[in-house]
Amino acid sequence: MLTMNYTYRIYPNVVQQTELRSWLETCRGVYNYALRELKDWIASRKCSIDRCSLEKEYIIPADEPFPSYHRQQNNLPKAKKQFPHLGKVHSQVLQTTIRRLHDTWEVFQKRGYGFPRFKKFGQFKSFVFPQFTDNPINGFIIKLPKIGEVPIKLHRPIPNGFKVKQVRVLLRVRGTQWYVVVTIESDISVPDVPVPVHVRAIGIDLGLERFLTASDGSFQERPQFFKSMQRKLKLLQRRAARKQKGSQNWQKAQVEVARMHHRIANRRKDFHLKTAHQLCDRAQTIFAEDLNVKGLTRGMLRKDCVDAAFGQFLSLTEWVCWKRGVYFAKVNPNGTSQTCPNCLATVSKGLEVREHHCPECGYRTHRDRAAAEMVLDRGLENVVSQGLWGTETACQVGLSGVYDLDKWRGAGILNREVGKPAL
Structure with a gap:
């Protein structure tokens, strides 16, 4: 069902x-x-057997x-x-x-x-x-x-x-x-988890400099939905604070603030869904980091993390992958940016270092791409260890949004690190 x-x-x-x-x-x-x-x-069942409460007593039969x-x-x-x-x-x-x-x-x-x-x-x-x-x-x-x-x-x-x-x-x-x-x-029966395939597999790394970086070199810039509308939102909130609480003008001002928040949330969700569909167009197996979303919202970059909404994106991507018949799995995120994907050597670097350069093998690339390649390696290792390799995926069931992709397929294509943007 x-x-x-x-x-x-x-x-x-x-x-x-x-x-x-x-x-x-x-x-x-x-x-x-x-x-x-x-x-x-x-x-009524909280008080002790040999005594009753001095403050109040619940008269409910035993x-x-x-x-x-x-x-x-x-x-x-x-x-x-x-x-x-x-x-x-x-x-x-x-x-x-x-x-x-x-x-x-x-x-x-x-x-x-x-x-x-x-x-x-x-x-x-x-x-x-x-x-x-x-x-x-x-x-x-x-x-x-x-x-x-x-x-x-x-x-x-x-x-x-x-x-x-x-x-x-x-x-x-x-x-x-x-x-x-x-x-x-x-009554259509669809497997809960499609069988992963050994072709067109990518790993993705989520970040704040770039919202998404894939292991094949493509990346997606991060739209700052809340920060771009924060100035206007602050103006609407100031207007609402100056109104007499409970008055009709106060209620109208509160509605304007709520509409602005609703618009920001809708734009963010629309971006997440389109990005997830683009990933499914390019790959049949997708691996992502199993991020501690709550922990990210408590650091000094909490506003940017909440604006990016990594947790919502991972949830929507998992749903879109299931609907499109694409295998999706999460891997351990510890040390993905501190490990060289080429020789697996530990390369320690701070957040300010945006380039990965391995002193052992000389491999040089962008920090986020190296992390995405490491995510892909861990995902493939987990799949091989579990014996899940196959050549089939779950069949699509004609859901809305699976076949009618032409309206957005030509817009917002992911950029590339080398060469011209993909068309």
Whole structure:
């Protein structure tokens, strides 16, 4: 079973927006009430056996079962009789809200931290329609239960053989833009990890001087998305700070700031996706460094690292490689820039040294390219040691963005260290 998510922009009218906002607040109330029950049950079991708390006492019977997902879900029909406004929301939407709480609770139990928190006003920004019998998208209209037909910007069609499983309605940019995340599924079976091939394999090194340097000598300059818009963003933030908090002008100014952040994030993600597709066009096996992304965001170059978003790029590249049938793997990044890829000798150099020159074998090249070649060597060594070499890759399944690549294929080609830019 193959499952994917497609995100589309929708344009509900004023009445529909009011209804959607009311649903979000109702779901927030149900979430907080269910969390309150959960916390009260836990607090009633905290006191010692031979004494009670002097501050407060939870009067919950000892034989009262844990408020599980099924127990709280079965209490929803009773709650609708006591609170009639719950009946305005689709029943399955409220059930998925309870499911959302218990998913968070289960994750907390596994990792030991991150206890679920109460949602303040405006913090609950999405709800889910978990089931559809028929396709809700017809042309440029999506039909949502109890909401009606809403215009949708269908910038890419649903692939043939896929059906809509669920739809998540999402509110962004401080409540000014509505989106739907459409989950589609198909019976197509695709291997999770394609078999690596021994031809057209490259290693990539990520950095701040150059965003990406490949082992074949090509490189991609780093667009500074945040820094290029920082001056305008600072002006908008200064205007918002001078407004009276809570006024209409203050809200308008906050929306302008949110739109600017949204635009920066969209431009960065678009660049990452196009770069990942370009890599897949040039190689059938790609190796990258397994970077400590959190550690990079805590150093003195944290602003540049956050602006580059290496973690998002690696995640999107892995997804694009899977979709395009390209093998992708991460290798140990320790010492890739301090090792000569030609003779494997240790060549220590600081960050200010941008050229690799091995005193043992005399190999000379750019520092980032030497690191990329070392990444490729480590990736090939890991693949050979695991016995994964083959000549086949996973077949493509006709996904949107796999075949229709001509619109961007001629733009933004990676540069070369030697000679003219590739055409």
